[in-house]
Amino acid sequence: MTSLLELKNVSRSFGGIHAVRDVSLTLEQGKIIGLIGPNGAGKSTLVNVITGVHPPQQGEILFRGQHIEGLKPYQVASKGIARTFQVVQPFPEMTVLENVMAGALFAARKQSLHQAKDSAMAQLEFTGLASYANRPASELTLAFRKKLELAKSLAMEPKLLLLDEVNAGLNSAEVNQALELIRGIAKQGVTIVIIEHLLKVVFTLCDQIAVLHQGQLIANDTPKKIVEDPQVVSAYLGARFAEKHGVVHE
Ligand SMILES: Nc1ncnc2c1ncn2[C@@H]1O[C@H](COP(=O)(O)OP(=O)(O)OP(=O)(O)O)[C@@H](O)[C@H]1O
């Protein structure tokens, strides 16, 4: 069976900074995959590389067996890959509904404005934003802007959804709500990559965890194996986390 997404030796630099270095990674359909690593490890860059925002300078990216490296962001979206942004920037003067419609139209699978509106309304219902549909996006709190970002990406009807720190800045009740939403999305058969610093979220939600450090993939395994990986512990998780989880290293 063809993998949903396959990265082969993908690299991306900015000047002298090797943000993503020779990353090879395979994602299977129907999984929730965590992408973790320290600040500046290259997580957001990897999402930008996949989605055509910062195309790779080297390597190949195959989505459902088709090459997508070099495609423009709207073309990647129309293939079925949607993403949220780490820094959420809705169009502030547009309504919440219009923002989500923009998402639907960006992926360009909708034939008409009417269809885009129906799809957008369905996602506003799903994310709990329906009552804000006609309010300007600028009025939303951070937690609601994050939901808007989710609704917008879901309106693209993705097969693969890349979530860049959707929980950052949320309180624990809001995080729990977001987790329920993410589980609901996964249940619909959408494969999810979640970039997340909240380890509790990553370790409860994910089937697979990929770890980036200084642009390189240093581990890619089940959560159970990841907490025992000495390289991951030293690069990111730290001794205290390992101790708490019963991992002992020399
Ligand atoms: N557009 C850009 N121009 C120049 N340098 C960039 C650009 N985007 C990312 N970088 C650099 O690439 C490296 C990786 O950044 P990236 O944002 O991918 O890290 P990250 O793992 O998402 O970090 P964080 O957890 O802080 O969000 C950093 O050194 C960053 O400064």
Ligand SMILES: [Mg+2]
């Ligand atoms: Mg980032």
